[in-house]
Amino acid sequence: EAKRRHGGVCAYDPSLDTGDTSRLTLQSELRQGIERGELVVFYQPKIDVATRRPCGAEALVRWQHPTRGLLGPDAFIPLAEESGLIDMVTADVLDQALAQLGRWTELGHQLPVSVNVPARSLTDEAFPETIVAALARHGVPPKLLTLEMTESAVVTDMERAGEVLRRLREHGVHISIDDFGTGYSSIAHLRDMPPHELKIDRSFVMKMCENSRDETIVRAVVDLAKNLRLRVVAEGVENEDALRALGDLGCDEAQGYHISRPLPAAELTAWLGRSEM
Numbered sequence: 639e640a641k642r643r644h645g646g647v648c649a650y651d652p653s654l655d656t657g658d659t660s661r662l663t664l665q666s667e668l669r670q671g672i673e674r675g676e677l678v679v680f681y682q683p684k685i686d687v688a689t690r691r692p693c694g695a696e697a698l699v700r701w702q703h704p705t706r707g708l709l710g711p712d713a714f715i716p717l718a719e720e721s722g723l724i725d726m727v728t729a730d731v732l733d734q735a736l737a738q739l740g741r742w743t744e745l746g747h748q749l750p751v752s753v754n755v756p757a758r759s760l761t762d763e764a765f766p767e768t769i770v771a772a773l774a775r776h777g778v779p780p781k782l783l784t785l786e787m788t789e790s791a792v793v794t795d796m797e798r799a800g801e802v803l804r805r806l807r808e809h810g811v812h813i814s815i816d817d818f819g820t821g822y823s824s825i826a827h828l829r830d831m832p833p834h835e836l837k838i839d840r841s842f843v844m845k846m847c848e849n850s851r852d853e854t855i856v857r858a859v860v861d862l863a864k865n866l867r868l869r870v871v872a873e874g875v876e877n878e879d880a881l882r883a884l885g886d887l888g889c890d891e892a893q894g895y896h897i898s899r900p901l902p903a904a905e906l907t908a909w910l911g912r913s914e915m
């Protein structure tokens with residue numbers, strides 16, 4: 639059936655329901671791939687909008703597949719979430735990102751790192767200890783780690799999720815609500831489980847200078863964040879006009895292709911050298 643949809647070519651896209659066989663194949667390939675160290679982490683810098691200096695980097699996973707090339711997260715994160723492999727992915731990315739943060743610190747760069755975590759992890763009572771153990775293993779101060787929470791499903795056990803978030807905060811880890819304004823991310827969370835940061839979804843930022851509705855939404859989220867004393871980050875900043883408009887609105891941090899694409903660690907190190915001169 640999938641073959642018909644793709645004109646005779648069996649597209650390698652596990653997010654489509656291409657049948658049990660290919661999903662199972664990909665699932666076991668992914669497990670093996672993680673064990674063999676095939677997950678690679680790229681880093682996309684964020685800048686302070688007011689000073690334009692680098693103020694952090696987001697870790698974005700890719701899979702260096704032995705035969706299919708470099709796969710983006712959209713090709714395997716949904717499957718990892720469904721199959722329970724996501725915890726292995728999170729642990730691997732966290733480990734690589736904290737090791738890299740340590741290397742940047744040795745080079746004299748103070749660069750907090752953000753790691754993506756599905757909100758579902760908040761229902762795992764052992765999650766705070768996993769994070770704290772990883773920080774200790776790499777000797778990284780908790781305040782240099784931000785967890786970007788994305789909701790791809792409703793978190794039903796809100797009580798437990800709130801408790802896990804509270805413990806993470808107590809340890810000093812920073813919490814960000816990713817893709818704010820889309821999907822299941824809800825304003826009620828700002829009251830019940832206050833984060834440190836809101837990240838405005840790129841779908842609102844990308845065309846904010848051409849579309850006045852997008853601009854209005856970005857302005858409203860920035861104002862909401864300011865009034866709640868939260869930091870606010872805009873992602874998907876693709877041009878100078880958007881960066882300037884965000885400055886006028888009082889947005890704290892910006893991330894996007896206009897600043898830099900996600901880069902392998904070594905290339906980001908070079909970028910940091912250039913942008914801190």
Ligand code: C2E
Pocket residue numbers: 682697698699710711712715727728731754755756788816817840844873874875876893894895896900
């Ligand atoms: P996200 O967390 O919203 O990450 C931002 C995505 O926007 C990245 O896509 C990034 O490359 C892209 N992007 C950055 N700047 C721009 C821009 O100026 N314009 C446009 N059009 N796009 C921009 P990427 O790397 O393909 O990641 C896609 C999603 O996969 C992420 O969205 C995140 O939800 C998920 N993801 C990535 N790494 C991980 C991970 O380690 N764990 C988990 N659970 N999810 C991850």
Ligand code: CA
Pocket residue numbers: 696754786816
């Ligand atoms: Ca993110």
Ligand code: CA
Pocket residue numbers: 816817837838839840873
């Ligand atoms: Ca996002």
Ligand code: CA
Pocket residue numbers: 817
């Ligand atoms: Ca997203």
